[in-house]
Amino acid sequence: MGIEKLSRKTEIELTNMCLICDGSKVLVQEKTGTGGLVFPGGHVEEDESLLESVIREIKEETGLTIENPIACGFKDWIQEDGTRYLVLLYKTDKFSGELKSSNEGRVFWVDRSELDSINLIWNMKDLMEIFDSDRYSEFFFKIKNGKYKGELLG
Template sequence: MERKSQIELTNMCLICDGTRILVEEKRGISYPGGLIFPGGHVEKNESLRDSVIREIKEETGLTIRNPKLCGVKDWIEKDGTRYLVLLYKTNEFEGELKSSEEGRVFWLERKDVLQANLIWNMRELLEIFDTDDYSEFFFRDDEDVRPDRRNLLG
């Protein structure tokens, strides 16, 4: 039985500043004005931790410290590739916030997050970021993924 598979490695980071969290209005997607948490791809010969620090710097202008891995989001693409998003969080950063070609970044009050225009299952991911109840959000590419708990795994 073949144990090796193709994997696309990415990351995402929830950055907190007191009562605010950093969101990105992602450009180039089919969901106008959709908000995500910043992140991106792991490059060849790059550690997972270094990749999230680099991606956050590129997309937000901030240099984060001590990102903590708190879970994963993953799915199987139609071609069999596993797409894996490593979920980090931190409240340690420095620098000046600035948007990039990836999208506009800005602080959002935590109390307003659930009413915001979040996309790509961000509400479910908040449960992974915020609690120890779940560590994985998994679905198959062909599933109808609605905002419910059936794909959150403890």
């Protein structure tokens, strides 16, 4: 009777999101189906580096070519079926091109001072703590008592 080795592999859906800054303005996206505003991003494709994926997604969704996106943290949650959903968070203030919306949703600039008053999806304000400081690196949440419970981790 041999010892069964437990698998440490977990199914993960890899995505990204990028905070793009232009002075006091940030780029937001009214992404189809989210019910609010988010920062642009999307899925990591097969045979694509994480860096390549965020550059490609931003180009597809905004028309902008970003440069030097800096990884600053991640959003991580365990879905009801046990799979993990991981959003790699990037930020940059270096870009070129002409802003244009895509079928993913309308994109437009807002002043940072407006972020508290606009319709951001429910955890975007928590993510701003990761984008804007070195205090936190992860927003992690899971289902507790039938509801998602999230927290910022440093």
